Amino acid sequence: MGVLFIAPRLTAASQLWMRRMVDMVGEDISLLVDIEELPEAYTSRFETLILNRIGGKWPGPSDRLRKRCETYKHSRILANAVARADVDCVFVHFLVYAVRYREVWSATEKPVFVHCHGWDVSWDLQRARPGITGRTHVHPPGYQKAALTLPDNVKFIANSKTTATSIARIGVKPDRIAMKYLGVPCEDETPEKLVATSDPSKPLRILYLGRFIDCKGPDTTIRAFARAREKGLEAILVMAGDGPLKTVCEQLVEILGLESYVYLPGSVTAAEGEQLREQSDIFTAHNQTGGNSRQTEALGVAFLEAMAVGLPVVTGRSGSLPEIVEDGISGILFEPGDIEAHADALTELAHDRELRRRLGLAGYRRIRKDFSLGRERHSLRVLLGLELEPELSRQIESRPGPEVFNQ
Numbered sequence: 001m002g003v004l005f006i007a008p009r010l011t012a013a014s015q016l017w018m019r020r021m022v023d024m025v026g027e028d029i030s031l032l033v034d035i036e037e038l039p040e041a042y043t044s045r046f047e048t049l050i051l052n053r054i055g056g057k058w059p060g061p062s063d064r065l066r067k068r069c070e071t072y073k074h075s076r077i078l079a080n081a082v083a084r085a086d087v088d089c090v091f092v093h094f095l096v097y098a099v100r101y102r103e104v105w106s107a108t109e110k111p112v113f114v115h116c117h118g119w120d121v122s123w124d125l126q127r128a129r130p131g132i133t134g135r136t137h138v139h140p141p142g143y144q145k146a147a148l149t150l151p152d153n154v155k156f157i158a159n160s161k162t163t164a165t166s167i168a169r170i171g172v173k174p175d176r177i178a179m180k181y182l183g184v185p186c187e188d189e190t191p192e193k194l195v196a197t198s199d200p201s202k203p204l205r206i207l208y209l210g211r212f213i214d215c216k217g218p219d220t221t222i223r224a225f226a227r228a229r230e231k232g233l234e235a236i237l238v239m240a241g242d243g244p245l246k247t248v249c250e251q252l253v254e255i256l257g258l259e260s261y262v263y264l265p266g267s268v269t270a271a272e273g274e275q276l277r278e279q280s281d282i283f284t285a286h287n288q289t290g291g292n293s294r295q296t297e298a299l300g301v302a303f304l305e306a307m308a309v310g311l312p313v314v315t316g317r318s319g320s321l322p323e324i325v326e327d328g329i330s331g332i333l334f335e336p337g338d339i340e341a342h343a344d345a346l347t348e349l350a351h352d353r354e355l356r357r358r359l360g361l362a363g364y365r366r367i368r369k370d371f372s373l374g375r376e377r378h379s380l381r382v383l384l385g386l387e388l389e390p391e392l393s394r395q396i397e398s399r400p401g402p403e404v405f406n407q
């Protein structure tokens with residue numbers, strides 16, 4: 001089997017999960033496609049194809065013409081790639097790219113798998129734009145209809161039940177949708193923080209790690225932390241990441257007089273993120289439906305990574321989080337917008353080390369069982385036809401394959 005793997009912006013810092021999938025498919029990749037130049041680490045391993053952009057942004061309506069020309073050019077290039085004898089299937093990341101090149105998929109009988117990631121199936125996704133009053137839609141007119149009318153050889157892969165539900169909501173038949181969770185590294189041995197004796201001389205550390213966007217509620221997290229301090233919480237809050245609400249959060253810390261207790265180091269590398277998790281005692285955010293963006297958390301890899309090292313999680317009952325966090329078992333969920341409940345959960349965990357240990361251990365075990373890299377690798381390879389379903393071969397390790405979504 002040969003896979004045409006379309007991986008837009010593969011080397012972006014936020015696309016670690018995509019790079020992991022490249023490794024999972026590995027030598028079965030016939031051609032690796034990106035829209036940006038790839039480093040030698042990939043060009044030395046794979047045959048690559050770069051869909052170069054037509055230069056610059058053209059003024060006004062002319063830019064729409066540029067985009068149409070660009071799509072036409074790229075479609076011809078992709079059609080030739082899909083027709084190659086060593087390509088048996090196509091694996092596309094992000095529905096927006098599958099929609100953009102739908103004419104290519106219509107002209108082939110080869111199977112096309114579209115990995116959807118949440119924002120690309122948030123049909124009402126909105127954003128604020130500088131100099132424009134109000135909000136604008138991220139997806140162009142007709143996007144939802146174009147997604148629904150993709151040819152029958154196109155199958156949808158959802159990264160959570162929440163994402164799968166969003167796809168089905170527009171009328172895509174359930175048998176065209178498969179659900180495959182992303183996996184994260186998880187050690188075989190119980191994390192050190194769950195067995196070691198805590199040092200009472202060190203302040204409790206609460207971690208927020210992720211984009212500063214409205215559906216993750218970074219500003220509301222700060223308000224909840226401030227309220228928890230009024231209830232007797234003694235801790236520091238580290239908020240690592242960047243995004244449109246970063247400045248708002250910096251100002252809020254100053255207004256609330258929390259400069260000595262809340263730290264915002266900005267974006268961090270994967271290694272720095274790992275170190276922050278190891279140093280922390282609780283992982284938190286205030287997940288909700290974004291007031292401006294209308295977006296919800298499609299999966300929440302940051303939560304998976306936190307649970308994998310034994311951190312108890314506190315966040316809002318929103319998007320995919322109830323799929324990941326079992327309330328009262330591996331973390332604490334509250335109703336979005338309830339700052340008081342968020343503060344109470346932080347305070348309760350801060351004052352009860354045994355509760356932190358119990359929730360953290362349950363979360364770690366859940367990640368090992370349902371969200372390991374090994375399980376994701378197997379599910380992905382089954383979907384792409386690179387491995388058989390477990391029941392079809394006794395030689396395959398007995399792990400569940402991908403789940404076909406049913407409403």
